[in-house]
Each structure stands twice: as structure tokens, then as C-alpha cells.
Amino acid sequence: MxxxxxxxxxxxxxxxxxxxxxxxxxxxxxxxxxxxxEFAGSPALVQAVHRTRxxxxxxxxxxxxxxxxxxxxxxxxxxxxxxxxxxxxGLVGGLGGFGLQYWASVLExxxxxxxxxxxxxxxxxxxxxxCTILLxxxxxVLGMLVLNGLPMPYHPxxxxxRFQLASRDKYFLMILAxxxxxxxxxxxxxMETLGGVHVQDVED
Amino acid sequence: MSAVERPxxxxxxxxxxxxxxxxxxxxxxxxPKWWYLAFxxxxxxxxxxxxxxAKLLVVGVGLWGINIPVAWGVDIVNxxxxxxxxxxxxxxxxxxxxxxxxxxxxxxxxAEAMTLFAVAAAGQFVLFHTGRQWLAAYWLFPYPNTMGxxxxxxxxxxxxxxxVSTYATISxxxxxxxxxxxxxxxxxxxxxxxxxxxxxxxxxxxxxxxRHWHNYEVASLLLAGLATPLVVSVxxxxxxxxxVGIIPGWHATIFPPYFVAGxxxxxxxxxxxxxxxxxxxxxxxxxxxMRHLQNMAKVMLATGLIVAYGYAIEIFMxxxxxxxxxxxxxxxxIMGPYGWIWFALILCNVLTPQLLWLRxxxxxxxxxxxISIVVNIGMWLERFVIIVxxxxxxxxxxxxxxxxxxxxxWSFYIGSxxxxxxxxxxxxxxxxxxxxxxxxxxxxxxxxxxxxxxHA
Numbered sequence: 001m002x003x004x005x006x007x008x009x010x011x012x013x014x015x016x017x018x019x020x021x022x023x024x025x026x027x028x029x030x031x032x033x034x035x036x037x038e039f040a041g042s043p044a045l046v047q048a049v050h051r052t053r054x055x056x057x058x059x060x061x062x063x064x065x066x067x068x069x070x071x072x073x074x075x076x077x078x079x080x081x082x083x084x085x086x087x088x089x090g091l092v093g094g095l096g097g098f099g100l101q102y103w104a105s106v107l108e109x110x111x112x113x114x115x116x117x118x119x120x121x122x123x124x125x126x127x128x129x130x131c132t133i134l135l136x137x138x139x140x141v142l143g144m145l146v147l148n149g150l151p152m153p154y155h156p157x158x159x160x161x162r163f164q165l166a167s168r169d170k171y172f173l174m175i176l177a178x179x180x181x182x183x184x185x186x187x188x189x190x191m192e193t194l195g196g197v198h199v200q201d202v203e204d
Numbered sequence: 205m206s207a208v209e210r211p212x213x214x215x216x217x218x219x220x221x222x223x224x225x226x227x228x229x230x231x232x233x234x235x236p237k238w239w240y241l242a243f244x245x246x247x248x249x250x251x252x253x254x255x256x257x258a259k260l261l262v263v264g265v266g267l268w269g270i271n272i273p274v275a276w277g278v279d280i281v282n283x284x285x286x287x288x289x290x291x292x293x294x295x296x297x298x299x300x301x302x303x304x305x306x307x308x309x310x311x312x313x314x315a316e317a318m319t320l321f322a323v324a325a326a327g328q329f330v331l332f333h334t335g336r337q338w339l340a341a342y343w344l345f346p347y348p349n350t351m352g353x354x355x356x357x358x359x360x361x362x363x364x365x366x367x368v369s370t371y372a373t374i375s376x377x378x379x380x381x382x383x384x385x386x387x388x389x390x391x392x393x394x395x396x397x398x399x400x401x402x403x404x405x406x407x408x409x410x411x412x413x414x415r416h417w418h419n420y421e422v423a424s425l426l427l428a429g430l431a432t433p434l435v436v437s438v439x440x441x442x443x444x445x446x447x448v449g450i451i452p453g454w455h456a457t458i459f460p461p462y463f464v465a466g467x468x469x470x471x472x473x474x475x476x477x478x479x480x481x482x483x484x485x486x487x488x489x490x491x492x493x494m495r496h497l498q499n500m501a502k503v504m505l506a507t508g509l510i511v512a513y514g515y516a517i518e519i520f521m522x523x524x525x526x527x528x529x530x531x532x533x534x535x536x537x538i539m540g541p542y543g544w545i546w547f548a549l550i551l552c553n554v555l556t557p558q559l560l561w562l563r564x565x566x567x568x569x570x571x572x573x574x575i576s577i578v579v580n581i582g583m584w585l586e587r588f589v590i591i592v593x594x595x596x597x598x599x600x601x602x603x604x605x606x607x608x609x610x611x612x613x614w615s616f617y618i619g620s621x622x623x624x625x626x627x628x629x630x631x632x633x634x635x636x637x638x639x640x641x642x643x644x645x646x647x648x649x650x651x652x653x654x655x656x657x658x659h660a
Contacts, residue, residue, distance in 0.1 A: 144423035151408035164392035169221035
């Protein structure tokens with residue numbers, strides 16, 4: 001799993017997030033993954049994200065029971081890279097599908113049936129189309145999983161008792177310890193001012 | 205919004221929390237008694253399929269009533285019928301998603317499951333219809349074999365292999381992707397350690413973070429965009445299996461659109477046949493409301509009219525072509541020895557759905573249930589009429605013959621129903637029949653689902 005994470009998750013600046021002394025003073029305790037707060041509604045969460053960003057934090061994650069469109073922009077994750085993967089998958093599928101038929105019917109084993117040309121490309125279109133859809137669809141699903149770092153059976157946030165409500169009706173915001181601005185005590189106190197409840201440390 | 209008040213897509217008073225609890229309770233509560241009975245009957249019917257398959261492998265396809273000239277019989281009728289039923293699932297989950305029809309939310313999950321299981325049932329028929337499945341491997345799949353042979357890529361039957369297998373794969377992926385957030389919900393709700401582990405593994409560590417949802421939404425929309433042309437292509441290619449041939453009654457350019465409309469028609473009928481008992485047995489009337497049933501009835505009426513137009517054009521073209529064989533085929537189809545099936549088809553598929561024009565009929569759950577079953581039967585008869593009446597009296601009167609299905613034809617059919625319903629009952633027992641996270645977006649007071657795009 002860690003192999004996949006190393007390859008597929010976006011890196012933050014080297015050194016950031018390591019336990020020990022930080023520039024500007026303060027110590028980052030070992031095993032501290034972040035600080036999490038719970039919110040009762042999506043407007044409160046989005047507002048908290050805006051305030052956290054305004055405060056200068058950049059590495060954070062929000063958890064919601066259903067997709068909230070403006071949240072991704074608010075949190076600054078940037079556009080999804082799934083469409084690019086789907087495009088590549090579709091092109092590979094289309095070219096591969098046509099290439100397979102061309103190779104088998106023209107190069108490898110040409111058969112003259114009623115004088116029809118070996119490269120009867122019009123008859124090859126349905127299979128080319130199906131292969132395009134097949135590989136584009138598989139790319140969409142695998143791309144989504146890989147970009148989301150899934151499968152990942154364990155994550156520190158699962159250690160938070162109330163986190164199971166994130167799949168029901170509660171909204172969570174976590175500032176990660178690897179944020180350059182993160183300070184063990186200060187960040188905790190800052191999160192208490194955001195209007196959320198049950199602010200707590202998340203252990204690695 | 206029309207002036208006439210429409211029933212809501214969800215009964216009032218629901219919140220994201222109560223929606224979550226109610227739908228996950230269906231899975232997490234004790235198994236109801238009727239489930240054992242229903243699953244038991246389906247499972248026994250499925251054994252009939254296994255027995256029939258074993259018998260067919262020993263004896264060969266002569267077990268069925270097929271022969272020359274009718275070499276495609278009830279096996280292919282069943283194949284086309286099942287594939288067609290599958291189409292409504294993709295239509296509901298993909299096309300209605302792209303059109304932002306929020307009412308689809310509570311029916312898309314089990315419609316997708318229906319697609320998957322219908323394609324599984326359909327697959328059995330094409331596979332066993334080849335007679336020698338171990339040889340079919342190199343007729344049908346382009347893999348390098350020691351004989352150096354390749355499939356005939358110019359044949360619609362090959363296109364069909366690619367279309368149906370792509371359709372099965374994409375439908376399975378689409379369904380699974382839709383389930384991931386709900387599997388995480390079940391992982392968090394499950395009280396039993398086995399449930400926590402099983403749902404936890406299947407959810408793959410889904411956390412519902414902003415990044416997760418963002419990639420998820422994009423992937424779902426793209427999948428919907430890919431599945432939309434795919435679903436149209438599948439039944440188009442199935443219709444090419446017939447229309448590319450020169451048999452009178454098959455060789456018609458109306459076939460692709462008319463097959464696709466018929467597929468959606470039968471699929472919606474099957475969704476209705478399944479959802480009416482389902483909402484009753486699990487008390488889900490608040491989620492699968494009269495609005496859903498009425499909308500499905502309207503889709504059935506519209507596609508039913510397209511199918512009726514297809515029948516009319518077939519008759520018109522037989523006359524207008526001036527081709528003696530075409531004209532004879534049509535006369536034989538209506539007045540010949542199988543004429544009574546044609547009249548039964550018109551009764552089931554053209555006349556009965558006209559009742560759906562009446563608001564009173566669209567408001568009666570029992571009537572809708574009966575009509576949906578009649579349409580299911582009608583669509584089966586349609587494929588029988590197309591396949592058998594076109595083949596049994598072709599160009600040479602000396603080769604004319606009658607076709608009668610044997611008991612093994614029927615055992616395969618009943619067995620495929622058993623396979624379908626066994627999978628369906630397992631699904632409704634162990635997985636959420638309604639998409640929980642999409643219902644949350646509706647229950648949060650956004651009844652038209654404008655804020656969140658929703659998944660697939």
C-alpha cells in the first residue's frame with residue numbers, strides 16, 4: 001500500500017510534516033496526524049474552510065456525507081485529473097481496438113472473401129467503438145480510485161470515534177500536522193474558534 | 205414545473221440522518237422470513253438451469269427444438285429479451301443523470317443491479333447456444349491460438365461479443381463505483397464484526413473527503429457520458445445480428461432504433477415489476493413514491509408508442525418494398541400458423557399500454573404492476589415473432605418447417621429467471637437497494653438535486 005501511496009499521492013515540500021523542531025519555533029509531537037473538528041451543517045463547514053485558508057493553513061481535508069460542489073474549490077485541491085486519464089484510456093482503447101482488427105485481418109491472416117478489401121475499416125468501427133468505451137470506462141474507475149489513494153484499509157481519521165457520523169449527517173474538517181503553519185497547541189485552539197464541536201487530536 | 209401538482213420525489217420530513225438510518229436498516233436488520241422463501245424458490249429454479257446446462261453439454265443443442273430452417277429459437281429470444289431488460293438500468297443511471305432528473309435517485313441502484321443480472325442471464329444463452337463453448341473461445345475472442353486463426357471481425361456476431369462484454373464490464377464498474385460510498389456507510393453502521401470487515405474491505409477505505417468526492421463526481425459523470433452511447437450501441441449491434449442478414453423480416457433499416465426503444469420499454473417494465481413489490485415489502489414507499497411510478501409509466505407509454513410505430517413501419521415497408529418475399533413474410537407473420545402470437549403481441553405491447561394515458565391508471569399501483577408484467581410478456585413475444593416467423597418460411601417452400609420449443613427450452617428460460625432472481629434477492633439482502641448518499645443530497649432540502657450532481 002505504501003508503495004502505491006508513494007507513487008500516486010501528491011507530495012508536499014520535503015521535510016514538511018516530519019516530527020521535530022519546525023522553522024519559526026515549536027515542536028511537532030510524534031504520532032500527531034492532525035486536529036479535527038465536527039460541524040453540524042455544510043454552510044458552517046464551508047465557512048470554516050474559508051477561515052482556515054485565510055489564517056494561512058494549506059494542508060487540510062474536509063469530510064462530508066455527500067458531495068458539496070464548492071468545497072473542493074474552497075479547500076484548494078485544484079481540478080481533478082480523472083478526465084486526462086479517461087482521455088488517454090479512450091485513445092489507447094480506440095487505437096488498440098482498430099489496430100487489433102487491422103493487424104489480424106490485413107497483416108497476419110488476410111482472407112479474400114468476395115473481393116472485399118482486407119482493410120474493411122467501416123466494418124471495424126463497432127469493435128473500435130466498444131474498445132474505446134471499455135478502456136475509457138476502466139480508466140475512469142481505476143483513475144478515480146488511484147487518485148483518491150484507494151484502496152486504503154486504514155487511515156488515522158478512522159481512529160476518531162465520532163468520524164463514523166461522516167457517513168450520516170456530520171461534517172468534519174481536519175488540519176494536517178504536516179501543514180507548515182501547524183503548531184500543536186495553537187492549531188487546536190484556533191480550531192475551537194471555528195464554531196465546530198468535539199475538537200480533538202488525530203493520532204497517527 | 206407544470207401547473208398540476210406532482211407528488212414529491214421523497215416524502216416530506218426526511219433528513220440526511222433519517223434517510224441513512226432507514227435505508228441501511230434494510231440491510232442491517234434481521235432477515236425477514238419472506239426473504240428465505242423467495243430466495244429459496246429462485247435458487248431452486250436456478251438449479252434447473254445448471255441441470256439443463258449439464259444436459260446440453262452432454263447431448264448438444266439438439267436438446268432444444270431448433271433445427272433447419274429455425275436455427276435460432278427460444279434461446280436467442282431469451283438472450284435478446286434479457287439484454288433488452290438490462291437497458292433501463294443504464295438509461296436510468298446514465299442518461300437521466302446527465303439530464304439531471306433527480307427522481308431517478310431512488311431507483312437507479314436496483315435498476316443498475318437489474319442490468320447486471322439481466323446481462324448475466326443473457327450471457328448464458330449466447331454461450332450455450334454456440335453448442336461447443338470450448339471451441340467458441342477462438343471463434344469469438346481474438347487471442348493468439350496454435351491454429352493461427354482469428355475471428356471474423358466483419359461479422360455483426362463478433363461486434364455483439366465485444367458490445368455485450370463491454371456492456372457487462374462497464375455496468376459492473378458503474379454499479380460498484382456507485383456502491384462505494386454506501387459500503388462505507390454500512391461499514392460505519394454495521395454492528396457485527398463480520399459486517400464491518402466485509403463492508404470495510406469492499407468500501408476500500410472510502411472516507412468521503414472533499415478530494416474523494418471531487419474525483420468521484422468527475423469519474424461518475426464521465427462514466428455516465430461513456431455509458432450513454434454504449435447502451436445505445438449494444439442493442440443497435442444486437443439488431444445488426446438480424447438486420448445485416450438478408451432474411452425477409454430481419455433485413456430492415458428500422459431495426460436499430462426500434463430495438464433500442466423496445467429495450468428501454470421492456471427495461472422500464474421490469475424496473476416497475478421489481479420496484480412495486482420491493483417498496484411494499486421493505487416499506488420504502490416514502491422513497492419510491494407515486495412520482496417514480498408515474499414517471500416510469502410515462503416512459504413506458506412513450507417508448508411503447510415508438511415500438512408500435514416500428515411494427516407499423518415493418519408492415520408498411522413490406523408492402524412498399526414491392527418485394528414478394530417481404531410481402532409473403534408479413535402475411536405469414538399475421539395470418540400464418542404463428543399468427544396468434546402476433547395478435548397476442550399487439551394486445552400486450554400496443555393496446556394494453558394505451559391505458560397509461562389515463563391518470564387514474566397511472567395512480568393505481570396494482571394496475572401498473574399488471575401492465576408491467578403484460579409488457580414483459582409482450583416484449584418476449586415480439587422477439588419470438590421476429591426470430592421464428594421470419595425463419596420458418598423463407599425463400600424455398602421445400603425447406604419450410606414449424607418450430608416448437610422443447611421442455612429443455614423452457615427449463616433454460618425458467619432457470620435463467622431463477623439465476624436473475626437469486627442474484628436480485630442476494631443483492632437486496634446484502635447491499636443497499638437505494639443509493640443512500642444520493643438520497644442524503646435530496647433529503648437535505650434540495651429536492652431537485654441541483655446543488656450536487658449526484659453519482660451514477
